[in-house]
Amino acid sequence: MIVLKLGGSVITEKDRPETLDGEALERAADAIAAARDGGREDLVVVHGGGSFGHHNASEHGVSTTDGTRDASAALAIHGAMKTLNQFVLRRLLERDVQAVPVHPFSAGHRDGEGELDLPTGQVETMLEEGFVPVLHGDVIAHAGAGATVVSGDELVAALARALEADRVGLCSTVPGVLDEADAVIDRIDDFESVADVLGASEATDVTGGMAGKVRTLLALEAEASIFGLESLESFLGGENPGTTID
Ligand code: IP8
Secondary structure: OEEEEEOHHHHEOOOOOOOEOHHHHHHHHHHHHHHHHOOOOOEEEEEOOOOOOHHHHHHOOOOOOOOEOOHHHHHHHHHHHHHHHHHHHHHHHOOOOOEEEOOHHHHOEEOOOOOEEOOOHHHHHHHHOOOEEEEEOEEEEEOOOEEEEEOHHHHHHHHHHHOOOOEEEEEEOOOOOEOOOOOEOOEEOOOHHHHHHHHOOOOOOOOOOHHHHHHHHHOOOOEEEEEEHHHHHHHHOOOOOOEEEO
C-alpha cells in the first residue's frame, strides 16, 4: 500500500491565511482519481496545513513540543485543519474517490517522551472496505504538555510503519531534494551525504523543513519519494519521480 502526503504548501497559498490553491488541489485530486481508476486500491492520504493551521498554531505559541491547555486555542488549530480537510475530501468525492476523514486529535496522542502513538485499526478497516482515509496535520493530546502540533510528516511515518507501507510519497512544492546547483538529487541513502545541502534549506513552518523530512524518510522501511505535483500521477502509477530515499 501507499501512504501519500500532499504538502500543505502545495494545496494552499502559503502566504495568505486560510487560502486554498484550488487549481493545485484539483490537479492532485485528478491524479489520485486517475490512479484509483487504474486499479490503485490501497492508498492512505495525509495532508499538511500550509496556510490553514500553521498561523493559528504560531498565534497560540503551539508547536510539536510547546503545547497548550487552552481548549479554544487547540480548537482554533484543529478547526482550521478540519476546514482544509473538508476541501480535500470534497475534491476527491467529486471525482468518485471514496475519501473519508480521520482526525488525529480524536485518534491518537503523544506520550510523556513526545512519541506519537497513533492506533490505526480504523484506517485498516477503511482500506479493507474500499475507502481512502484522509488524515491531516493536527493538534494532539500530549502527556505533560497539553496539546501540541502533530505534523503530516510524523503521521506519514507512523502510518507507513503501522500499515507496513510499500511506498511513501511526499508531494512537495519542489521537484525533489535539490543540490547546490538546484538540480534534483536522484537518490539519498544516508543523511551525511546531503547534510550540507539540506542545512541551507530550512523551511519557516512550525514543523520543520527538508532536512527533517529526509531524516524521517531514511528511518522508514518503505521506499520513499519526494517529488512535485507534476509528478504525482507518475508516482502513483509506480514510477520513481523526484528524489528516492531508501
Ligand atoms: O503542515 C501541521 O502539519 P504540516 C499542521 O504537515 C498544523 O506540518 C496544525 C500546524
